[in-house]
Amino acid sequence: MSSDNKLKPSERMKIPRQAMPERQAQVRAVSFEEVNLGMAEQIAMREAQRCLGCKEAKCIPGCPVYTNIPGFVQKLAEGDLAASARILLNDNALPGVCGRVCPQEKQCEALCIRGKNAGGPVAIGYLERFVADWARQNQFGGTAPAAPTGKKVAVVGSGPAGLTAAGELAKKGHDVTIFEALHEPGGVLVYGIPQFRLPKDIVKAEVDNLRKMGVKILTNVIIGRSYTIDDLLTDEGFNAVFIANGAGLPLFLGMPGENLKGVYSANEFLTRVNLMRAYQPDSTTPVLRPRKAVVIGGGNTAMDGVRTSRRLGADPATLVYRRSRAEMPARAEEVHHAEQEGIIFQMLTNPLEILADDQGWVRAIRCQKMGLGEKDKSGRPRPVPIPGSEFDIECDVVIEAIGTRANPLLTATTPDLKVNDKGYIQIDADGMTSKKGVFAGGDIVRGSATVILAMGDGKKTAAAIDRYLAAKA
Amino acid sequence: MAYRILESQWLAPEVRRLVVEAPHVVRHCGPGQFVIVRPAADSERIPLTVAQSDRQHQAITLIIQAVGATTRQLCALEAGGTLADVAGPMGHTTEISNVGHAVIVGGGVGTAVIYPQAAALKEKGNYVSAIMGGRSQPYVILEKELAAICDAVYPCTDDGSYGFRGFVTERLRTLIAQAAVPVKLVLCAGPVPMMRAVAELTRPMNIHTIASLNPVMVDGTGMCGGCRVAVNGETKFACVDGPEFDAHQVDFKALSDRLTTYRVQERDVTHRCNLNTMK
Numbered sequence: 138m139s140s141d142n143k144l145k146p147s148e149r150m151k152i153p154r155q156a157m158p159e160r161q162a163q164v165r166a167v168s169f170e171e172v173n174l175g176m177a178e179q180i181a182m183r184e185a186q187r188c189l190g191c192k193e194a195k196c197i198p199g200c201p202v203y204t205n206i207p208g209f210v211q212k213l214a215e216g217d218l219a220a221s222a223r224i225l226l227n228d229n230a231l232p233g234v235c236g237r238v239c240p241q242e243k244q245c246e247a248l249c250i251r252g253k254n255a256g257g258p259v260a261i262g263y264l265e266r267f268v269a270d271w272a273r274q275n276q277f278g279g280t281a282p283a284a285p286t287g288k289k290v291a292v293v294g295s296g297p298a299g300l301t302a303a304g305e306l307a308k309k310g311h312d313v314t315i316f317e318a319l320h321e322p323g324g325v326l327v328y329g330i331p332q333f334r335l336p337k338d339i340v341k342a343e344v345d346n347l348r349k350m351g352v353k354i355l356t357n358v359i360i361g362r363s364y365t366i367d368d369l370l371t372d373e374g375f376n377a378v379f380i381a382n383g384a385g386l387p388l389f390l391g392m393p394g395e396n397l398k399g400v401y402s403a404n405e406f407l408t409r410v411n412l413m414r415a416y417q418p419d420s421t422t423p424v425l426r427p428r429k430a431v432v433i434g435g436g437n438t439a440m441d442g443v444r445t446s447r448r449l450g451a452d453p454a455t456l457v458y459r460r461s462r463a464e465m466p467a468r469a470e471e472v473h474h475a476e477q478e479g480i481i482f483q484m485l486t487n488p489l490e491i492l493a494d495d496q497g498w499v500r501a502i503r504c505q506k507m508g509l510g511e512k513d514k515s516g517r518p519r520p521v522p523i524p525g526s527e528f529d530i531e532c533d534v535v536i537e538a539i540g541t542r543a544n545p546l547l548t549a550t551t552p553d554l555k556v557n558d559k560g561y562i563q564i565d566a567d568g569m570t571s572k573k574g575v576f577a578g579g580d581i582v583r584g585s586a587t588v589i590l591a592m593g594d595g596k597k598t599a600a601a602i603d604r605y606l607a608a609k610a
Numbered sequence: 611m612a613y614r615i616l617e618s619q620w621l622a623p624e625v626r627r628l629v630v631e632a633p634h635v636v637r638h639c640g641p642g643q644f645v646i647v648r649p650a651a652d653s654e655r656i657p658l659t660v661a662q663s664d665r666q667h668q669a670i671t672l673i674i675q676a677v678g679a680t681t682r683q684l685c686a687l688e689a690g691g692t693l694a695d696v697a698g699p700m701g702h703t704t705e706i707s708n709v710g711h712a713v714i715v716g717g718g719v720g721t722a723v724i725y726p727q728a729a730a731l732k733e734k735g736n737y738v739s740a741i742m743g744g745r746s747q748p749y750v751i752l753e754k755e756l757a758a759i760c761d762a763v764y765p766c767t768d769d770g771s772y773g774f775r776g777f778v779t780e781r782l783r784t785l786i787a788q789a790a791v792p793v794k795l796v797l798c799a800g801p802v803p804m805m806r807a808v809a810e811l812t813r814p815m816n817i818h819t820i821a822s823l824n825p826v827m828v829d830g831t832g833m834c835g836g837c838r839v840a841v842n843g844e845t846k847f848a849c850v851d852g853p854e855f856d857a858h859q860v861d862f863k864a865l866s867d868r869l870t871t872y873r874v875q876e877r878d879v880t881h882r883c884n885l886n887t888m889k
Contacts, residue, residue: 318831320648320655320695328833355634357697359831362643363634387835389845396840396864398871405834413654413828421679422654423872497867544832546850 146189154257155184162477166447169332169416172474173237173266181267185214188259191250196261199248201593202235202301204228206245210264222272225265227280230304230347231297231592233273233339234326236266239589240468273342282350283310288606291316291375293360293547296324297588298381298579300347301595302602306379307350309603314375316358321412324383325588328412329404331441333448334471337411361547366554366575376609377574377602380562381595384580385544389537390433394491399425399499403434403442403538410445427451427534431502433488434458434538435465437587440472442536443480455481455530457488459507459520483530485509487522491535501529541585559584568598569605576602612692616669621751622744624676625719626685627661632670632696639663640703641726642822642854645670646830648695649683656680657827657849659799660699661722670696673722673751678876700830701853704820706730709794711737713785714760715778715808717800718744721752723822724799728759737761737791741781743800747772779807786815793817798857799824802866809857821857823848825865826872840864 158174159165165172176184188210196206205224212221225232241247241262249258271277288311292299295317303313321327323340348354360366360382369375387402389395406424409415415422430446432439435458447454456475458465461484465472476482485507494500506526509518543560555563555571561584562570562577569576578594580586617629635645644659662671676685687693704727712731714724721742731738738759743766744750750765750772757763765773766781774781778800786793798808799822812819825848828834832850839848840861846852 318697319829320697328829357695358634359697359700362638362699364637368637383833386832386847386850389835389838391845396838396845396868398868402835405828405836408828408834414652421652423875425871544850546831 144186149187149189150251150255152183152187152256154187154260155180155263157260157263159474162479165333166478167450169448171336172333175270176263176267178267181264182214182216184260185210185264187251187256188214189250195248195250196245196259199245201244201589202229202596204245204265206261209268210259210261213264213268218268218271218275219277221268222277225268226272226277229592230301231343232265232269233343234297234335235589235592236262236264236269237335237339238330238468240587242469244589273339278346278349280308282307285312286310286606288312288377289314289375290602290606291360291369291373291378293378293380294318294324294382294579295322295344295354296381296383296579296591297326298591298595299324299379300344301592302379302381302578302599303352304347304350305596305599306602307347307352309599311603311606313351314353314355316360316364317354317356318359318382319412320356322354322356328408329438329441330588331407331411331445332416333444334441359546361550366547366551366572370574376606377576379595379598379602380547380570380575380577380581381579381591382544382547382581384541384585385546386542387537388540388542390488390539392488392490394493394499395537397491397493397499398497399534400491401425401534401536403432403438403536404541406442406536407438407445410449416445416448424449425534427454427532429532430454430534430536431488431530431532432456432536432538434540435460435467436538436540436585437467437471439538440467440475442538444471444475444478446534446536447478447480451534453479453481455483455532457483457486457502457504457530459485459487460517461485461509464517485520487520489527492529499533499535501531502535503527503529541580543581543584547581567601567605568594569601574605612694613696615687615689615691615693616667618687618689618691621673622749624685625749625751626674626676626687628672628674628684628687629664629669630672630693630696631668632698633668635660635670635696635698636663636665636668639670639699641706641730642704642723643699643701644830644853645672645696645698646700646827647672647684647693647697649680649687649693651694653683653694654680655695655828655830657700657824657830659723659822659824659853661725663699663726673719675719697830700849702851704730704797704854706734708734708736709818711739711789711791711793712795712797713739713741713782713793715741715782715796715798715800715804716743716752717778717798717804718749719751720798720800720804720822721756724797725752725755727797728756732759739764739785739789739793741766741778741785743767743778743804745769777807778804779811782808783811786812786817796820796857797854798822802862802869805857805860806862806866809860809862813858819857820854821860822854823852823860823865825868
C-alpha cells in the first residue's frame with residue numbers, strides 16, 4: 138500500500154518529532170481563533186511513522202479510555218485514513234476533543250517508549266486530532282449501533298463523562314436519553330473550555346455523531362428539580378441511570394472583597410465568554426472587559442481564565458499562584474502558550490484581600506509572597522507566607538479559579554444516594570451508587586478532574602451498565 | 611425544541627403576562643421557584659419567578675417587566691410565538707406552614723413572586739394579608755387574583771392614585787400595629803430598597819421576614835456563583851441556597867451594589883436595540 142511497511146525501526150528512529158503549527162502569539166493574544174492550526178497530512182503521516190508499533194504498547198494503559206493508539210497511528214502511517222479513523226472512533230467518542238485538551242504529556246505520551254531519550258514521544262495527541270478532524274471533514278461516521286435491546290438508559294449531564302457513556306451505550310443498542318440543564322449540550326466543553334483551545338464546532342460535530350447513533354438529548358432539564366431520579370426509574374421507564382452532572386459549585390478563597398463588582402469565579406467568567414458567546418464581537422452578553430486582570434489558581438481553568446482575559450483586552454493579564462511554577466497542575470502546552478501570549482506569572486504569591494474604589498469596583502488585589510517549606514500531603518512543597526512581604530497588584534477584574542465543591546442540587550433531592558463527607562457521590566467498583574441501577578462518574582464522584590478522566594469513567598461505567606442490563610434481562 | 615406561548619397580554623404599562631408550555635417545569639414546581647429563560651437563541655439567560663404552575667395545561671405563567679434588552683424582547687412576544695429556552699424549576703420552594711397571620715408584600719412586578727405563596731399559605735389555613743405596591747394605579751398588578759385568595763388586600767400607590775397613598779412599608783407598619791391577629795410572618799419580593807425597608811421595619815418587632823432575591827444569574831444551577839449574596843456574613847448562592855433568605859440577615863447594600871455591575875453595558879445594548887428598530 139505504501140512505503141511505510143518497508144521502514145525499518147532504525148529508519149523510524151531517525152525521524153524527528155514533527156512540530157504543530159501555531160497561530161502567531163501576537164496575533165492570537167487578541168483573537169479567539171484556535172491556537173494550534175493542525176498538521177498537514179504529509180507531516181502527520183511522517184510523525185506517525187515514528188511509532189515503533191510496540192507489541193505490548195505502553196501508551197494504551199496510559200489512556201483512560203484505552204484507545205488503541207498504535208492501531209490508529211500505524212494505519213495513519215500507512216496512509217489508510219479511513220481505517221485509522223475507524224479504530225480511533227471505535228474507542229473514543231470524542232477524539233477531536235481529546236486530541237486538543239488531554240494532558241498527553243502525563244498520560245499516553247509519558248509512557249511512549251521513544252520518550253525522552255529517543256527523540257521524544259510520538260505526538261499522539263496531535264495525531265489523534267489529525268485523524269479526528271479528517272473523519273469529521275469527510276463525514277466519516279462512528280461505529281454503527283447494535284440491534285436495539287429495548288432497554289432505556291438515562292444519562293444526567295452532557296459533559297465528557299455523559300457523552301462518552303451515551304456513545305458506548307448506544308453502540309450496544311440501548312435507547313439513551315441525555316438530560317442537560319443548560320441550553321446547549323457539551324458541559325464543560327462548551328461553557329468552560331475556550332474557543333481558542335477547543336472550537337465549538339468540534340464539540341457540536343462530536344455531539345451530532347452521537348445523535349446520529351440514536352442518542353436523544355433533552356436540554357433545559359434539571360434532574361433533581363424537573364424530574365427526580367425516582368421519576369426516571371418509575372414513570373419515565375428508564376432501566377438504568379448514569380449520573381454525570383459535574384463538579385458544580387465554584388470555590389472562593391473567602392478573603393475580604395470577594396463580593397465586589399469585578400470579582401468572578403472562573404466558571405462565571407468563562408461561561409459568559411464561551412457558552413454565552415461574549416467572545417464574538419457582536420455579542421450582547423454582559424461581561425466586564427478587563428483592562429488589568431488578575432487570575433488566581435494554577436490549573437487549566439486558571440490558564441483558560443487568564444488567556445481569555447488577555448484576549449478581551451487585559452494588559453497585563455496576571456496569573457497569581459501560591460506555589461511555584463513546577464507545581465502548577467495545568468497542561469504543559471497551555472502554560473507554554475500562555476507565556477508566549479505575554480501572560481505574567483506571579484508565582485509563590487498568595488492573595489489576601491481585594492481592594493475597592495469608592496464605587497465598589499475592584500481596584501487592586503493585596504498579596505503576600507510565599508516561600509517553599511516541607512512537603513505536604515500532596516507531596517508538593519508547602520507554600521509558607523513570608524512575613525512583611527505584602528504588596529498590591531493593580532487590577533479591575535479578579536477571577537478565582539481555585540476549584541469547585543460538590544453541587545448539592547441532585548443529591549439533596551435523592552436522599553437514598555450515598556455521598557461522602559464532601560458531598561461527592563459514592564460508588565462501588567462498577568460505578569454503581571447506593572441506589573440500585575443508578576451509576577455515577579466524572580467530577581460528581583472524583584471532584585474536579587480532567588475531561589479524559591471523566592471520559593474514562595463514562596466508558597468504564599457504560600460497560601458496567603451494559604452488564605447490569607444484561608443480567609437483569 | 612422551542613416552548614410555545616399560549617397566552618400573552620399586558621398587565622400594566624411595560625408589564626407582560628406570558629403563559630408558556632413547559633411540561634418539564636410543572637411536575638414539581640412549587641411557590642418561590644424560578645425558571646431561566648431565553649426568548650431567542652442568541653439572547654441572555656434570565657431568571658424569572660414562576661407566578662403560576664398549571665399541571666393540567668402543562669404550562670407556567672411568567673410576569674415580566676421590560677427593563678433591559680432581554681425583558682423587552684420577552685414583552686414583545688405574542689401568543690402563538692415561542693421561547694427558545696425554559697429551564698427549571700430552580701431554587702427551593704417557599705417553606706409554608708401555619709403561622710396564624712402571614713403578610714405578603716409585593717413591590718411592582720415582585721407581586722408575581724408572592725402570588726403563588728399567597729395561595730400556598732392560604733391552603734395551610736393561614737390568615738393572609740397582601741400588600742401590593744406600584745408607582746400609580748396601572749402598576750398595581752394581580753389585585754383581583756390576590757383578592758380571590760387572600761383574607762385582605764391593600765393596594766398602595768406612590769402617588770395616591772389608587773388605594774393607600776405611600777410606600778408598602780408604611781401600610782405594613784399600620785397593618786402590623788392594628789392587626790387583630792398578630793402578624794407572625796412577612797414574605798416580600800420587589801425592588802431591593804423595598805425589601806431592605808421591610809426588613810428594617812420588622813427587625814425590631816422580631817417578626818420573621820423572608821425576602822425573595824433576584825441577583826445576577828447565569829446558569830441557575832450553582833455552577834457560576836454570579837448570584838452570590840452575603841447572608842449572616844456567609845456567602846450563599848441564591849440559585850441553589852435560595853432564592854429566599856431571612857431578610858434580617860441579608861446584606862442588601864452589597865446586593866444592590868452588585869446589581870449595578872452591568873448597568874453601563876445594559877444601557878449600551880438597549881441603545882443598540884433601539885437604533886436597530888429605528889433602521
